[in-house]
Amino acid sequence: MNKPIIIIGNGGHASVLTEILLLQQRDILGYTAPSQEANSYRVKYLGTDKIIETYSPEEVELVLGLGTVHISTVRHTIFVKMKKLGFTFVTCIHPKSIVSLTAILAEGTQVMAGAIIQPHAQIGENTIINTGVIIEHDCLIGAHVHIAPGTTLSGGVIIGNESHIGTGSSIIQGVEIGKKTLIGAGSVVISNIGTSKKAYGVPAKEV
Structure with missing residues (x-):
């Protein structure tokens, strides 16, 4: 009820x-x-x-x-x-989003309009999947994360707790981003980024 x-x-x-x-x-x-x-x-x-x-x-x-x-x-x-x-x-899910039946969304997850969450992805509690975000298969997103509008995560990406992935970023398959890490808007991430880091650019580099 x-x-x-x-x-x-x-x-x-x-x-x-x-x-x-x-x-x-x-x-x-x-x-x-x-x-x-x-x-x-x-x-x-x-x-x-x-x-x-x-x-x-x-x-x-x-x-x-x-x-x-x-x-x-x-x-x-x-x-x-x-x-x-x-x-x-x-857990708020916009009716114009697409969420796979096998995706797991923890308590307080927020999925905005146009977002796509593919099979076997897991989203941690209190995480924002913002407008037009694509979360591909088998991604693991931690708790208290914000995936900003227009971001694309390819298959098997791992995002640590409390990280912020800036608007329009792209992360290639299998990349791992640590906890409390900021990825700048429009970045293309092609290699792992550690914990408590800032990275941006094409390709993204730690600052």
Whole structure:
């Protein structure tokens, strides 16, 4: 049974998720933010994130509406905090995306319009698969990762936890990218990149 949803955040990423939830005819209770802001979907402002703790985990579910443009611990921190309080995060999948029946999506995964996730791919919790992303067969994507719009991952690619893969990047088959690593927009990655690195270019090189 679907529970009412609280959206954490009210920016651009939250608006994309709001539209997915409305397309799925989910009941949105409201959003949280540091202060009340305009909301084009007329979603109710509930208060700061602290207000979530006044609800029971049995009566609401959460959607994390904060995006990232670089390596950030904010999404990870909020996700872990709310999980410790017993809350569940909704896995949001746009109806215009394609997700293989054999793909595995962990809790809180967000799949945007036009994304394709092929057979036996595995996506970690709280990870964003953004608009038009292609995740080919047998890829392993860690937790709290952001694969930015228009990125292509060929078969068997591995992405470590908390990494950010910039818009329009391409990663060839079998490449492994470590944890907390930033791949710059438009990069072509043809060899492994280590942990806590920054890399960009064609081909991508560590900086």
